[in-house]
Amino acid sequence: MEVAREDRAHPTFPALLAGLQAGMVAALWMLAWLGVSAAWHRESFWTAENLFATTFFGARAIRTGFSGTTLSGLALFLLVYSILGSLYAGVVRDRFPRLRLVLASIAVAVAWYYLFFQVICRAVSPLVTLLHATQSTIWGHILYGAILARFPRYLQH
Numbered sequence: 001m002e003v004a005r006e007d008r009a010h011p012t013f014p015a016l017l018a019g020l021q022a023g024m025v026a027a028l029w030m031l032a033w034l035g036v037s038a039a040w041h042r043e044s045f046w047t048a049e050n051l052f053a054t055t056f057f058g059a060r061a062i063r064t065g066f067s068g069t070t071l072s073g074l075a076l077f078l079l080v081y082s083i084l085g086s087l088y089a090g091v092v093r094d095r096f097p098r099l100r101l102v103l104a105s106i107a108v109a110v111a112w113y114y115l116f117f118q119v120i121c122r123a124v125s126p127l128v129t130l131l132h133a134t135q136s137t138i139w140g141h142i143l144y145g146a147i148l149a150r151f152p153r154y155l156q157h
Contacts (some may be wrong), residue, residue, distance in 0.1 A: 016089060020089075022150055023086055023148060026081065027077075027085075033140045034137065034140050035047075040137075044059065048077065049077060050069065052077045052125075062127070080116075088108055088148060102145075102149040106146055108145060117129055120139060
């Protein structure tokens with residue numbers, strides 16, 4: 001007599017995919033916030049993306065509008081923050097109740113801001129560290145964390 005066994009994927013994998021999806025959505029909202037904030041300060045809507053593009057193109061990626069180099073900055077931004085969302089959801093999974101999950105997500109997002117902009121970008125892309133709008137970017141990370149906390153909604157039950 002055989003033992004009945006249900007084959008299931010490891011519980012981390014669906015969380016990774018849900019975090020990837022939530023991280024992409026949260027990154028798009030953060031980019032929208034950064035664009036509106038930049039426009040409010042009479043700068044280009046595409047300032048954040050152009051700053052990220054300096055990683056590949058240096059100072060010539062800094063422009064006042066959308067250009068071909070802006071796409072590479074947008075792609076890098078979405079890649080970094082989608083992977084961050086995936087890793088976060090894979091670690092956290094369903095360990096916290098809703099309010100703690102939101103607070104933990106915001107805390108991780110703000111910690112990521114300091115690690116990324118003050119350590120990683122300083123070594124890899126110093127123009128990002130020097131030219132980003134600090135206050136708007138911190139608020140953008142708070143928004144990112146709050147939206148990232150919705151990753152359990154993307155899990156299939």
